[in-house]
Structures are given as structure tokens and as C-alpha cells.
Amino acid sequence: MASILENSGFNPDKELKVVGTNPVKQDGPDKVTGRAKFGADLILPGMLFGKILRSPHPHAILKSIDTSKAEALPGVKAVVTRDDFPELPLGSPGGDLSRNIMAREKVFYDGHPVAAVAATSEPVAKRALKLIEVEYETLPHVIDPVEAMQPGAPILHDHLRTKGVEGAEDSPTNVVERLDLAMGDVEAGFAEADVIVEREYDSKPMHQGYIEPQGCVANCNEDDQIELWCCTQGTHVFRDRLADILRLDSSRIKVMQSEMGGGFGGKTGFYGEPLAVVLSKKARRPVKIVLTRNEVFRCTGPVSGTRSRIKMGCTNDGKIVAAEAELIFQTGAFTGSMFFNAPHAMFTRYALDNIKTTAWEVVSNRPKVNAFRAPCVPQIVFGVEGIVTELANKIGMDEIDFRLKNAATEGYTTLYGATFGPIGFVETLEAAKKTDHYNAPVKPGEGRGLAAGFWFNRGGDTTGSLTITPDGSVNIMLGTSDVAGSRVSISMMAAEELGVPLEKVRANFADTSAIGNNRVTAGSRTTFSSGMVIVDGARQAIDKMVARAAEIWGVSPEEVTFEDGHCRPASANVGDFEPLSIKDIASRTSVSHGAIAGHSEMNVTGEGPGFGVHIVDLKVDRGTGRVDVTRYTVIEDAGKAIHPLQVEGQYQGGAVQGVGWALNEEYIYREDGTLDNPSFLDYRMPVASDVPMIDTVIVEVPNPNHPYGLRGVGEVPVVPTLAAIGNAIGDAIGIRPQSLPMSPPKLLELMDGGETKAAAE
Amino acid sequence: MTELNYAAPDSLDAAVGMLADAGAGARILAGGTDVLVLLHGDLIEPELIVDIKNIPELTDISVEDGAWKIGAATSGMKLMGHEGFAAAWPGVIEGVALIGSIQVKGRASVGGNLCNASPAADSVPPLIAAGAVANIAGPGGRRDLPVEDVVTGxxxxxxxxxxxxxxxxxxxxxxxxxxxxxxxxxxxxxxIAVVGAAVNVTLDDGGTCTAARVSLGAVAPTPLLVEDAAAALIGTPADDAALVALSEAASAACDPIDDKRGTIAYRIKTAGVMARRAAETALERARRN
Amino acid sequence: MPKAHVSTTINGDEYEFLCEPGQTLVDVIRNGLGLTGTKEGCSTGDCGACSVMLDGELVCSCLVLAVEADGKNVDTIEGMAEGEDELHPLQRNFLELNGLQCGICTPGILIAARALLERNPDPTETEIRFWLAGNLCRCTGYDKVIRSVQAAAEEMRES
Incomplete structure (x- = not known):
């Protein structure tokens, strides 16, 4: 039988009873009553409180650490430093990871951990930190990635040599990798162009901004079995990385996920969690570590700041003939930015023949970057979609028509080698063109911007189980994390398959010892991938129920069908049998044949790329450069919206995160290399009064590789935002900004420059 | 390592006595929205916290012959909810309303906002523009100080x-x-204010400006009383020319720093813009009253 | 450290505890009393996740000393539902209209929104947005939060 990956069984004509409705999510009632348990909410008997000592220097040799006075403080039960971690090879993935969570030879950024304490209370732990004596030899630091690339820049890692450059000198560098990608003939393409636009852009790191600081409780028992409770986007990944840096068998570690108070990519990697584990091993008691907001900003997260030069050309009749880009990504102190996403995705949505990109990843004295919705893509699309709109304007073509003329369709082979199946970019653009927003006149004094975006969506290693209980209700075990409602969406698909009401289905988190591997919840993969394995599991369970019904009736399984939650004779010829419900079968056969269950583990493939278009209206205050967003519409292809309200929520949340990144969010460093704005007060995320309602249009061009046609909706919603806002500001003030964030001082300066220029002409 | 103690006296004399005894080791707790952030950020290590909210005079609001008196520890929400005061001094209320969230204003007080001595405190420029006086108690008795003289840096x-x-x-x-x-x-x-501007004006029956006070926040080490900007209005019909002069005087008075919240050039330029806009609204209110 | 003895009423129940004078109310109610429904997101009054009512005033419990709660009434999210099965209309509307995603900001938003509707049963969208400006949410973009408050307000006005 073909696997679900080869034949999803997608049927566009299937009448759906559960999928496409908006039930209350099962984890909701506990969340509105304060009963849901997040990372910081677990309290264990005998639990200690851990605190982390962090470097005040951006770059220094760690000469010595004396913890004796801290250890002597009453109430202190354990102190750990680099000496409590195995020394792993420099430059290896584990070596980098280990050195990021606890500095070894050097500290590489303001806030880099150098020691941790577990004590009977948080105040005692804080007092103990002050008693630890650390001797640093400070080194020159470098914050800006372009400066870090220059000869003579302070070098972070002596072992680092640039990957991807042939014949590179054998000398230390801050450039981790150069990645060249090309298709077609860019020079020939530009030669055909009637209009060419080339511009430079820059962006600053932003933080994922989840409201829940990382919190965990680690408990190492007397058999050296480790339990870690934490808010994570990937329990198995945490387990395997812990095993790697602690040199333990993975089976010795059980990672359990709490509810997660926002992650957006930022909780795909760990920070305080390994320190809690090692403290617990040493203290023989459970240890809780909850990061402060200051620690969250200084030491976790952020996304890559970038510099880019982008060039695109088109003919007068609106065909984009070539595109070229040079991109620089800062990755923080260690590699891992996923910068390759940018060249892969930046132009992908247009059916271009000629593309050439060069991308660089560079280390500097900042915290290691982490993933954020569509890692490394929105800040580059900021430039690309600015140029696309500018080209359309230059040749006098409607900007949606221009995008439609160049839109990729099924069969297009991308720069990264994939050939598109059925995709919905054209449908999304057409839906945008029909919106009230696009057809309403721009209000006087306002500007309007539009931009499009793409994300691959991901699949990958996924495991899930589905069990039919003897009373016919259904339990689902998931090993992926639920970041915003995947449990209910997956339950809905199971209910649909099994023909039972949603109330009969409960989805649960399994810890890492209870279920096989799962990749992190990232890349918009969870509802898609876990949905796939659970539907597969449901179908296995159905096959078993069919076989048992056949046995009960004394017929062959081929003579039994399953529909609406019942086994029925496939035709009148089979015999006159009363349909058997799931409960009838499950209650009767578990004693004879064992429980009915379906289990599925697979590397899920068949993901359907997603496309979105954003339209935004805004006002720019001529006197101050402040921006007020007045109207916003997100149009995006979901493939199929399993739970439309949640899909809308993804669109709206992504857009507003993008509004913050576009207008105000940035990391600001002092001259001394320390972070100047590690608080919600000065890291300015949008508040409720900063934004209007966010209108949404859900386009549904099904992905036939999935049983219910879905794509993924987690990343696309933030991809076009920065560009759409940039284009709207350009429309409002006549100059399209090229530097993120587009904060009031920058816009006022742009407007002043504009006035001066106009006066001079 | 110092030990922290907490006291909540119910009389002014007791509070003043405690503060005098503890000297530099004491911190006053009114709304706590600044002092607790400093305390838990390890930026201060006091020996004694004196909670002054139990002292009746500190949270009282009264009016005598048109002259309002507000307790220094009155919470922002209480002040904003006081219809009489809010009607008399809308500009002060606008400043108070910008001190953080509803939650913060449920605690934060004008006295605390002033004594935290940030150049960017939102309620201070309107107090200065209003000509408000701080009534101070101490070991040496009572004294009065114009609000603009309270913050020294x-x-x-x-x-x-x-x-x-x-x-x-x-x-x-x-x-x-x-x-x-x-x-x-x-x-x-x-x-936090990048620039704050408060304007308080009085017109005669013919619409000529007879009195004005202009105050700017976040553009110098302390909130400023900008007499040149006020002078640009006084004796004029507060027309466009006067407003242009006020705006220029406001910009000229700035002595800001470059920081994460704004650049020198940006602050100077927008101080003029904000002062003019505040003046326009203040004048509109004066014409209606 | 000298500990202070505090008697307070939380959600109508009497509590007594010892705390250090510098401890915050959120620290004591979460870690001391185990009422973990109140969340702590920043400890500086900038995110609103720790919102509670203190003698009827909406405050951030990270900016209140636990000793200040002596003799006062504290209301937290744990006391919001009116009986065992009876969710507050705000809680129900947040569930039905998807006014929450990850849920970490939800207790604070619900407490703040209830305080708003007690003062102003018919707030405009703008009034809701400014009232909730002290409650950061990173998931929803606020749209469904605002709609949930509007729907609850309408329901409460009609009942």
C-alpha cells in the first residue's frame, strides 16, 4: 500500500464536518483561568533556585574563576563553571553550543554566562553571585558585521576559517562562510533590461520578544537520570543537544514540555536549561532557573542584522529579467544564523531565470542569533519588494499586475533546486487585487504600500501516536510543541478521519522517553507534519477496526467500509449487519486482540510553499517622523485553514511583529560593547494602541500532498511586512527608506533631505 | 551586605524622623514604580524603605479659593479620576496620563515622578508650566520650592x-x-519621552496673551522652564508669528544628549514642533475658558 | 534577613505569610503561595503579565512589595471564574473568539480588561487599546484580544 507520503488521500470534494470550523482549543480553559503550567510554574519538593553570573565584557579572556566564597554562603548548594562541563572540540557543533551556554576560554558577548549558583532561595542565589570572583583580560571587541569582516578586526575564534572560499588564506577570520548561488545568466539578463534598480539596505537585530522568559526545572535523580521540564520548541532537540554537551546517553535524559509562552523560533535552542541540569546533578536536588527579561534580551534570541545590496532589472513590458544580491548576515558569537534561507527565499515567488547571490555569515561580539519566523528572510525581502514596487512604478504598471506577470506557478524550478507543485501565489495576488483595501482610495496625507512574501514551509522527522480507548474516545500523543494551537488543529483532523466529535479527541504532549524523535516546532511544520502522522495513525487504527468488524461479522475486510465513525458492510451483498461504532469495536476487541492504536514515524515530505501579500496604509508625522499604521490587510494562502480563527491569528500576529521590526525594534549597543536597551521599555515592541485591527483574507489553494490540503501559516505572515511598510512610507513621503528600523529620527532626516533636495532642484 | 527594613508610618513627623535617622540609607516608597525597579535591578541597596502612603496628607486632594493642592503620593489614577482637578488642569492630567500603563498609574505618583529626577518625567513639565509649588517637610520644618527648582540634575x-x-x-x-x-x-x-512640552497660557478678553509658561522635558539634564519661549507669546495675539518664535525659542533652549531614545539633532528639532503643538492646544483651551 | 509577617486576602481567602521586606507581591503569590496563574514577564512594570487588583486598583504585582499587601485585598486570575463551571464572560469570549494564542499574557489581560469594563461598560476600540497598552502580547497582534473584550462588554451590558 502506498504510504501517506506518496498518496495523501486528499480529496477536495470530501464533505468536512470538523476541519474548517472554529472550536475552542482544549488548552484554552486552563489558560484563561491561570491553571496552565508554563516553564516557570512548576514547583517541586526540595527545589532550589538557580541564578547565572554573566560577563560584563563583550570580549575577554576568562583567566580565573574563584567560587569558594559563594560556596561557603549558607543556603548555597551548588556552584558550576566551565569546569563542570566536558571540554568539546573548538568549532564543533557541540563545542560551540557548550561554549555558548557556559564560557570556557573566552567570553564573547555582554551577558555570556561564566558561572551559575543553586541556592535555597533566589535572594541567596543572587547574593552568592556577588561572591564569585572572576578575572578577565579584556580584548578589543567588534559589534558591527561589516567591521568584523575587515582586516585587522578583533578576531573572536582563532580556529575559524571561511567556508566556501577557494584558496582562502590560512589565517583567522570572523567570516564563517561565503555562499554563492546562481542560475541562468545574470549579465545577459541585465543586458535585456530596460530599467534596472540597485540599492543598498541595512537592518538591525530584533528579538523574538516572547512574553514568557525561559523557565525550567531540572531534576537529576540518584540514578543519574535527568528530567528537564521547560518551555521549548523541541524536546527531542533539547535532549540530544544536552546529551551531546554533557556526554551522556540520550536515554538518560527525559525532556518534558510545559506550555510555552511564545517562542517564534527563539525557544528552539537552550540557554539556562543545561546549567539547571548540571546544578541539579551537583546539588542532588531539583533546580529551577527562570531568566530575567534583562537576560532574555542580552543573551537569548535575537535575529541577524544585515547589510545587503540588491539589483533587479525588468523590461518595459514588465518582465523581470535578472536579479542579483550580495548579503551579509551577523550571526552573533557563533555560527547558526540559517542565513542560507535568504538567498533561497528572497526572490522565490517570481519565475526568474537569471539570479546570482552571494551571502556571507559573520561572527561578532553579540549573543548568538536564534531563529525567528522565516529566519533571515523578512529583512532581505524588505529590500527586494521595495525594488519590485519601484520597478513597477518606473514602467508605469499596476504593482499587483507586475507581480502577477512575474509570478511563479506550478512547475517553476527554484534557485535551490525544488520544482513547485500546485502553489497559490497567483491566487493570492488576485485575491489582494479584489480586497476593499486595495480598491479604496488612499486617504489624504497617507501612504499605501504592498509587498509579497514566500516561505518554503517545512516537514521533517515527526512521530505521533493515536490510541482508541475502550470507550471509543481517542488519545493523541504528540512529540512536537504547541506554539499557538496545533493540538486542537491536529485533534480536528483526527476527529474528521475517525468520524467522531472533537470532544472525543484529546491531544497530549509526550515527553522524550515516551515517543520517537521529532524535529523542532519551526518552519511552519507542526500542524502539517504532526497532522500527517496523526492522520496516518488514525488510518492505521481504522484498518484495524475494519479487520475486527470483518471478524465479528465473519466476512473479509474488503467487505467492510469505515465512514462516519462506523464500520459498515461495503454493500448490501455483504449481509445485513448493524453498523458497528468505534466504541462497539474498541470495547469488544481490546480483551481479545489488544488495544486499537496507530503509530506513525516518518520524515514528512510534501510540504506546500506559502505565499502572502500585505497591504498597509499609514501616516507619517511630518514634524516628528512618527508613523501611525491606519489600515492593514493580510492576504495569504493557507492551503486549507483547519481552524480559520487560528490561521487569522497567525496572520495578524505575524503582521504586528513585523510592524514592530519595521518601525522601532532594534538592538542598540553602547561604545563599550554592552547592550543599551535590554528591557521592554526601551526595546519598543508594539502595544495595543499602536496598531489597528488587522484584516485577513485566507486563500485556499490546497496542497495535495497533505490529507487536508494544508500548507503552513507560521512564517509567511511576517515576511512581507517590513517591505509593505517601507513601501507605504515611500508612498507617503516620496522617499523609500532603506534602513531598518524606520524609526522617527531616521524618517525625519529622510524628509528633511527630501525637502532640501526639492528646494535645490 | 545590608539588611533591608520596611516601615509604613502614619504621620508625617514619624516619616521625617525615620528618614532623618536613616540618612542616605533610606528610600521613600510612594508608588514604587521607580524605586522597586532600581531595588530589584540591584541599582540601589537601601537599609530602610519608608512607605509614605499611610500618611493622610500625602494622598489628599483639596481646593481652596480656586487653588488646588494635591498630595505628593496621590496615585495617577486617583488624580486622573478627580473631575474637579482634571477640569482645572488638563495639561497636568495629560502629563500624569502618560506615566506608564494604567497599572503603573494605579501606583505611580506625581511626587515620585518628580523626585525620581529623570529629565524625561512626564508630569514635571506641566507642573512647571502650571507654576506649581512643591511643599516640602523635613527635620528643619516646612518649606516651599517652585517645582522647576526641585530637580538639579x-x-x-x-x-x-x-x-x-x-x-x-x-x-x-x-x-x-x-x-x-x-x-x-x-x-x-x-x-519614555524623547521630547516633552508643556505650555500654560492666560489670555485677556481680547485674546492677547497676558501670561505664559513653557516647559520642556527630556532635552536637558533637568526639565526646563523656557522663559524665552513664553516671552514669544506674551503680549501677542498668539498668532502664527508668535508660535514660530515660540517654536524657535524652544529649540534654542535645548541642551540634549544623544542616547538610545533620540539624537541631539532630532530632539532639538522636534522640541520646537512639540512646543508649538502644545501651545496651540493650550491656546484653544484658553479661548474656550 | 528580618522577615515581615503579612496577613492578606487573596480572591476572598485569607492568607498569612512571612516574606523578606524587599520581596515583590508577584514573587510571594507565585513562589510562596503557589498561585502561579499570575505571570511574570519583565519585573519592571513594562509587560503587564503580572496584573492583579490591589484593593480594587489595577496594578503590576512586580511593582508592589509583598508587605504592602498587609490588610489589603488582592484579586488574581485564579479568582476570576464565578464558581466551578461559570467562566467570566471575558474568559468565555477569549476562548470562543481565539483571543489568546500562547496564553502567557492572557491572565494579565483578563484582569486588566475586567477592571476596564467595571469602570466603563461600553468602551470604544480606542479606549480598549489604550487601557490595555500596558499588557504586551506578542502572538495575536491584539486584533482578537480587542474583539474578545468588545464581545464580552456587549454581552455584559445585555445581561
Missing amino acids: PGQTALEAGEMVVSFTFPKRPPHSGDCYLRLTPRTEMD
């Missing part, structure tokens, strides 16, 4: 050891008076 005040601000008194308002406070921040709320 970032984090520094003119209060002597053991002294505390008890209340603020406001002058009686003549007819045709109006005030306004506006601040510039990138976000609509939850932000």
Missing part, C-alpha cells in the same frame, strides 16, 4: 537629607487660561 534633587515632598499647590487660574502637555515617543504608550 539626572537623579539629583534639591531635597536635603531627611526631606520629602508632601504636596503640590497650584495657583488660582484666571479666566481664559489653558494648559497642555504633549510628548513625543515612537510608540503611543509605554515609552
